[in-house]
Amino acid sequence: MIALDPGTLVPLYIALGGIVLYVVISRIPPGYRRWSGTLTALWLAAAFLYLLLTILESPPSPGTPYLGLTCGLLVTGLGGLAAFASQGNLDPDGPVRFYYPLCLFALAGATAVGFATDLFTIFVMVELSALPIYALVAYRYREDKNAVPAAMKYLVQGVSGTLTALFGVSVLFLAGKTTDLSSLPGALSGTSPVVILLAAVLILLGYGVKLAIVPLHSWLPDAYALAPPGVTAIMVGATKTGVLVALFLSLTALPSGNGTIFVLGLIVTFFALVTMTAGNLLALNQKDLRYILAYSSVAQMGYILLGFGMGLVYDFPFAFTAGLYYTIAYSIMKGGAFMAADAFSWEAGTTEVEGMRGIGARHPLLGIAFVIFVLGLIGVPFTCGFLGKLLLEQAGMATSLMSGVVLALILAVNSVVSLGYYIPVLSILMFSAPAVAPVAGPVRKKAVLSRSVLFAVVVLAIVTVYLGLFPESFDWITHAAGQLTPWGLV
Template structure:
C-alpha cells in the first residue's frame, strides 16, 4: 500500500522525475512537470504529517532490512513538519519559476534548471527523512551540488553568479568535509551510523574522539546553515542566483540544516553528553551576535536581495537562540520561527523577483515609487517586511512572541530579561532596513522607466504566500501547538532527554 511507503515517497518521486524533466523540450513543459511533481510530493508529505501526528514516529527499512542493520528512514513529528514545509514551498515556487526562468535563464538550459531544482528538492527531503547519519551527508551533498548549479545559472543576467556559486562550492565542500570527518570519528568509536543506534552507544561515553567528532559535525552543519560567523557564502549566493532559486533556498535550505542540527543535538548526543552545555552556550552567543551583526550590515546595503540575504543570517540567529535554551519551549519556538521565516522570506524574495522581472534590477534605486507603479507587488513586499520586523497580525510577530516567552522560561548565564531586550533591539534594527525599502517604495517619486507587466503565474504565488503570512499571524495556535509537540518528541523520546524540560 502507498501508506506503507509514505516516508520514502516524497524523497524518491522528485529524484526519479528529474531525468524525465531534463528531456522535456521547453520551459513551460519542464516547469509544469516539476510543479506537478512538487504537488504530488506535498500531498504525500501532508499525509505523512497527519500519520505521524496520530501514531508517532515512523520507520521505513529500505530493501526490507530492519533497524539497525540496514538503512532506515525515520520520520518524527519535527521531521514531518519540515518535510511538509519544504514540499509546500516547492509547490508554490515551482509555478512561479516558470515565467521567472523564461526571463532569467538561457532558454537551452531551462530543462536542466528544473531538473536541478527537483534534485535539490529531493536532497532536502532526504536529509530530513533519513535515520542514517551518513545518508544525511549524502543527501546534503545531493542538494548542495544541485544548488551550486542553480546559483551559477543566474549568470545570464549577472556574471557575479559564477563567483557566488564558486564561493558557495568551496565553503560548502569545507563544511561537508568537516561533517563527514565527524561522522568517521563517531563510527570509529561506535561501529554504527544508524542514528538511534548511535544514541544508544554514546550514552555515558565521553572521550576526546567523541568530542572531536561532535565539534567537527557541528562546525560542518554550521557552515551549511550559515551560522555566524560561517555565513560568508550566503549573501552573494542569494543575491546573484535566479529569483526563484533565491526564494526556494532562503526558505528551505538553511531550515533543513537547522533540523539536521536538532537531530544530532537531541536524537544522537542528547543532554547526557558532557560537551552539550558548552555547545548550547556557543549557540546562545553566536545566535545573539549574528542577530546584531547581520542586521547592522543589512542597514547599509543598497541591493535589496543583499539586504534580505543578511537578514536571513540574522533570523538564523533567532533560531539558534531558541535551540540554545535547550527546553521544550525554546526548541518549539525555534521550529515556529523556522516555519514563519520560511513563509515570510518566500513572500519577500518572490516580490523582489517580480520587481526584477518588471524593471531588471534589484537595486534600492529601482524601488522608487513602486507603491504607485506596482501597488500589488509593493503590498506583498510590505506584508513580508512587516512579518520580518515582527509586527502584530503577521507570522513574524507570533514566532518572536513565543521566543520571548521561551527566553523568560530558560535558565541561562545571561539573564532572561537581557535576552528579551536583545531580541527587541534586534527587531528594531530590522525596522531600519525594512523601513528604508518601504520609504523608497511609498514616499519617493517613481523612476521614468515603465515596469513590465508581471505575469499572473508569478503574482498568484506571491499573493498566496502573503495571505499565509497574515493567516499565521492571526491564527497560529495550531502551528505553535504542533511545534511544541515536535519539540517534546525531540527532547523526550523515551531515550532519556527528559532532564532538560
C-alpha cells in the same frame, strides 16, 4: 537508514520527478518549455497533498514521523510555488531542462533529512540537497557575469563545510561503532566528553557553513542575490530548513548527563548572538534590495539558532518549538520577499532600492504582499513572524533566569535595529514618487510583471497572515520539535 514507511517514499517520488522532467523538457520544443514550471509545481503539489493527508490522519503517537512530515510540507509547498514563479522568467533557449530537475533533486534531499534515522544518511541527504544548488546559483551567468564567481565561492566554502561535518560524523562512528541515532547515545556513554564535544563542534561548524552563521557567512549574500528568485526561495526555505534539521537531528546522537549538551548549547547561543547582530549591522549599509534581504537572512538565522541554543542550555523543549516554528515562518516570509524583490527589480530595470521608488504603489497587490513579508520579518502582530519572535521571547523569559532574560532582550534589540533598513525600504517602495534620473547600479531590461510570480507571492503572503492568526491549526510543529530532543529534554 531511512525507514520504509509511506512518508519516506516522498523523497524518492520527488527525485523521480527530476528524471521524468528532464526527459520531458528535453523532448518538447523550446516554445512550450515555459510550461515546465507548471509541470514541476503540479508534481510537487501531489507530494504536498499526500504529506498533508498523512499528517492529518496520523494518530498523535510517538511513532508518527512529525518531523519529516512537517519539513516535507514546507519543502514541497515552497518548492512548488518557487517552481511556478520561475515559469516564463527563464530563457527557453537556455538550459531549462536542467533547471527544474536540479531543483527537484535539491528538494528530494531536503525532504529526506527529516525522515532519516541514521547519522550518515543525514549527511548524504544534506549533500544531495546542496550539490544541485551549487549549479543553480550560476544559472544566470549569461545575464550577470558575477553569478559564476558567486557559485564558485559557495561551492568552495560548502565543500569545506562538508568535509568538516564528515569529520565530526566519523569521530562519532569511530567512538560508538554505529551511526544509528537511537543506538549512539548508549554506545557513546563511556566515551570521553572531550571527544564527543569535538565531534559535535565539527558537525556544528560543518553544517554552520551551509546555514551561513557568522563568520562562515561570506558566500551567502552573493549567492542569494545572484541566483534566480526561485532558487533563492528554495535556498532560504527548503534546503536551509533541511540543513538546520540535519544539524540538530545529528546532535540527538549525543549522550546526556556529561555536560556536553550544555556546553554545546552555549556555543550555539554564542554563534546565534553574533550572527543576528552582524547580519543586522551589515544590512544597514546596503543599497541593493537583494543584498538587504540577503544580509537580513543572516540575522534571521541568528534568531532561529537562539531558540535551539536556549533549548540546549536550559533543557527547555519549548525553545525548540519556538525555533522550529520561526524556521518555518522565516522560510515562508523570506522566500516570498525574494520573489517579490526580484519582480520589482525586473519591472524597475534596476536592483537598487532608489530606482524602485513608488513601484509598490504602482503594483498594489505585489506591494501589499511585500509589506506583509517585511512586517512579518520585523515582528509586527498578525503575522507568523510576530508569533515566532514572541515564542522566542517567551522561551527566554520562561527560563526564570537572568541569562535567559538577557538573551530575550538582545533578540528584541536586534529586531529594533532591523527597522533601520526595513522601514526605509518600505517608505521608498510604497510611498515615494518615481525616480526621475536613472540610478547607478546593476540595471536590467524592464519586463512585464509575471502573473506566476504574483500568484506565488500572494499565496505566501496569505500563509504568512494565516499562520500568525491560527497557529493552533499546526500543533504538529510541537510534535516535530519534540523529535529533535530525544535525549531527555522532553
